[in-house]
Amino acid sequence: MRLPQPCGPLSEGVVETLRARPNGPHAVPEPRAMGDVTYPLTDRDFQLALWILYELHYRGFDDVDDPHAEWDPLLMVSRAALERTFEHAVRRLVSETPDEAPALEDLGDTPAEQVTAALVRMTARSGPSDVAQFLHRRATREEFCSYLAERAVYHLRESDPQSFVLPRIGGAAKVALAELQYDEYGGGRPDRLHQALFARALDSLGMTTDLAPYVERATGATLASVNLMSLFALNRRLRGAAMGHLAAFEATSSLPCERILRGARRLRLPDAVIDYYDEHVEADAVHEQLAIRGICAALVADEPELAPDVVLGATACLAVDGLAGEVLLDGWRTGRHDRAAG
Amino acid sequence: MSNRRVVVTDCPGGPLLVRGADEVVGIDGTAAPVERAVVAVCRCGRSDRLPWCDDSHRDRRRKTKT
Ligand code: FES
Numbered sequence: 001m002r003l004p005q006p007c008g009p010l011s012e013g014v015v016e017t018l019r020a021r022p023n024g025p026h027a028v029p030e031p032r033a034m035g036d037v038t039y040p041l042t043d044r045d046f047q048l049a050l051w052i053l054y055e056l057h058y059r060g061f062d063d064v065d066d067p068h069a070e071w072d073p074l075l076m077v078s079r080a081a082l083e084r085t086f087e088h089a090v091r092r093l094v095s096e097t098p099d100e101a102p103a104l105e106d107l108g109d110t111p112a113e114q115v116t117a118a119l120v121r122m123t124a125r126s127g128p129s130d131v132a133q134f135l136h137r138r139a140t141r142e143e144f145c146s147y148l149a150e151r152a153v154y155h156l157r158e159s160d161p162q163s164f165v166l167p168r169i170g171g172a173a174k175v176a177l178a179e180l181q182y183d184e185y186g187g188g189r190p191d192r193l194h195q196a197l198f199a200r201a202l203d204s205l206g207m208t209t210d211l212a213p214y215v216e217r218a219t220g221a222t223l224a225s226v227n228l229m230s231l232f233a234l235n236r237r238l239r240g241a242a243m244g245h246l247a248a249f250e251a252t253s254s255l256p257c258e259r260i261l262r263g264a265r266r267l268r269l270p271d272a273v274i275d276y277y278d279e280h281v282e283a284d285a286v287h288e289q290l291a292i293r294g295i296c297a298a299l300v301a302d303e304p305e306l307a308p309d310v311v312l313g314a315t316a317c318l319a320v321d322g323l324a325g326e327v328l329l330d331g332w333r334t335g336r337h338d339r340a341a342g
Numbered sequence: 343m344s345n346r347r348v349v350v351t352d353c354p355g356g357p358l359l360v361r362g363a364d365e366v367v368g369i370d371g372t373a374a375p376v377e378r379a380v381v382a383v384c385r386c387g388r389s390d391r392l393p394w395c396d397d398s399h400r401d402r403r404r405k406t407k408t
Pocket residue numbers: 355356357358383384385386387388389394395396397398399400
């Protein structure tokens with residue numbers, strides 16, 4: 001993939017640095033430029049800068065010549081500065097999320113019981129999202145494609161962030177995460193790799209499978225929802241949050257996927273699109289149980305002090321994904337949203 | 343696979359997780375082949391994909407059909 005087009009001072013700083021010749025002078029993205037960022041969770045320039053820095057840890061960019069860019073100390077400084085601001089904003093959003101939930105201690109006798117009950121409770125409250133209902137009943141083919149384009153930023157890298165957590169946890173939780181990831185990665189069949197299923201869906205609609213154009217058109221909130229997974233997965237101290245996020249993500253996926261599947265059928269979209277959502281209704285019903293009971297419960301049985309982080313990660317997932325959904329719906333409502341890419 | 347142990351895990355309020363099975367046979371004798379390492383078998387009877395759980399057990403409201 002090529003570097004995406006920057007869209008403001010922060011992403012320009014990162015892109016310029018990455019384009020600079022190896023060993024040449026580095027234009028360190030100026031952390032003070034962040035003084036201008038009022039709401040990092042929807043700030044496209046901010047989220048794009050962070051997304052590009054994170055991508056160095058995934059597949060990287062064809063037009064970045066410096067093989068050391070991934071661990072460049074100056075880029076690390078920039079990443080840390082962006083992450084601090086991002087994490088602060090996420091924690092703030094979580095603390096502002098209305099919460100009638102009982103205290104963890106009141107939900108069960110052991111940390112595992114408490115966390116299981118908390119996760120089931122918080123994900124049960126969320127019905128099928130407004131986005132899923134819109135896609136089910138009302139979306140035009142163009143709007144459906146614009147949804148796929150928006151989600152491509154995640155689905156073309158589906159499940160990769162959580163793989164970084166495998167070496168960071170142990171015992172039964174590690175085994176359950178490996179089991180879940182094995183399923184996400186096709187269960188031994190390359191053609192069933194979920195990322196590949198999504199790429200096939202895009203392809204069947206004549207849309208590109210190159211990630212860069214999708215990153216360039218994604219809203220700040222969508223980039224934030226993807227960056228959130230990297231923030232949790234690439235910082236070991238946040239491993240509890242990473243697994244709480246995964247649990248909430250999987251537990252709120254199956255029913256919406258069913259709605260989206262019906263929307264795709266209503267619009268008579270190609271089989272590859274149907275196949276993607278069809279696979280996820282069943283898979284995510286399994287993954288939800290694995291993530292809540294297999295991973296999170298086992299993790300806090302092993303490391304009880306992580307229980308609040310698991311809940312934090314789950315709450316952050318619902319809040320940030322909710323925000324990204326609202327922004328998307330607003331875009332459809334005002335009709336200003338770009339139509340399908342590619 | 344050499345390890346042929348079949349394990350069933352209870353998920354209260356939800357499905358049974360089944361590992362290591364080859365097929366799940368319904369009451370009418372239809373065998374559903376197991377195509378992933380772990381499957382979730384519906385226990386609430388509300389799934390549209392019996393014998394598999396499709397998370398309908400979570401949906402407290404009546405299901406809408408298209
Ligand atoms: S147990 Fe999940 S749908 Fe029946």
